[in-house]
Amino acid sequence: MTAQQPSPSHTLRSQRLNALTHEPHSRLDNQVKNHDPFASTERFARFVAAQYLFQYDLEKLYxxxxxxxxxPGLEKRCRVEQTRLDLADLGHPVPEGDESIRTRKMDVSEALAWLFVSEGSKLGAAFLLKRMPALGLSESFGARHLGEPEGGRAQGWKTFVAALDDIVLSTEQERLAEAAASAAFERFTVHLERCFA
Incomplete structure (x- = not known):
């Protein structure tokens, strides 16, 4: 794999993945709203539990x-430890994750697509963080996983996307990446439904 020089007419991989996951992303947003995780700290704790399960899935990739x-800086981007600490702050048990994603043999294209979904969620976390004071929470207590990443959200995302877009993938790998990005949103949806059941 080497760096590719995108032509002006070339749609960047990050843009394609963003467009392809618009529907599952919107569906997930609606499900989050339906569960009203900001109505109480107890409901928010369930939301954090779902976040923990998703970060647990991705821990080995990071x-x-x-x-x-x-x-760049991939290992520091993982938020599994922050979600564990948040659950402790909230007095909520850490749910038991399964190994189905952690032990799956992934092509690099699939792994990057899963990370794309996780990293993208950090942008939306800035808006969620603004709702935390009403619950008595902050990025140092109960909502650490929503905190500002080192170097800033925008720069962290820009760096990740640049790396994602620069990697040369085959046509088959592009297909795998697209399927994996949708699967990542579906996986989080499963975690969300489990934690609010």
Whole structure:
């Protein structure tokens, strides 16, 4: 894999993934609203539990040395520990994750697509953080996982997207990436429904 020089007419991979996941993303947003996680700290704790399960799924990807060579500061981007601490603050048990994603053999294209979904959620976290004072929470208590990443949200996203867009993938790998991005949104939806059941 080497860097590619995108032509002016070339649609960037990040833009394609963003467009392709618009529907599952909107569906997930609606489900979050339906569960009203900001109505109380108890409901928010359930939302954090879902976040924990998703970050648990991705923990090994964030620690992967091959992926770290492609994405600057990858290991520091993982939020599984912040969600664990948030759950402790909220007095909510840490749910037991399963190993189905952690042990799945993924192509680099699939792994990057899962990370794309996780990293993209940090942009929306800025808006969620503004709702935390009403619950008595902050990025240092109960809502750490929503906190500002080192270097800032915008710069962190820009750096990730630049790495994602620069990698040369085959046509089959592009297809795998597209399917994986949708699967990541579906996986979070499963976690959300489990935690609010």
């Amino acid at each position: 620690a992967d040395k091959d992926l770290a060579a492609l994405v």
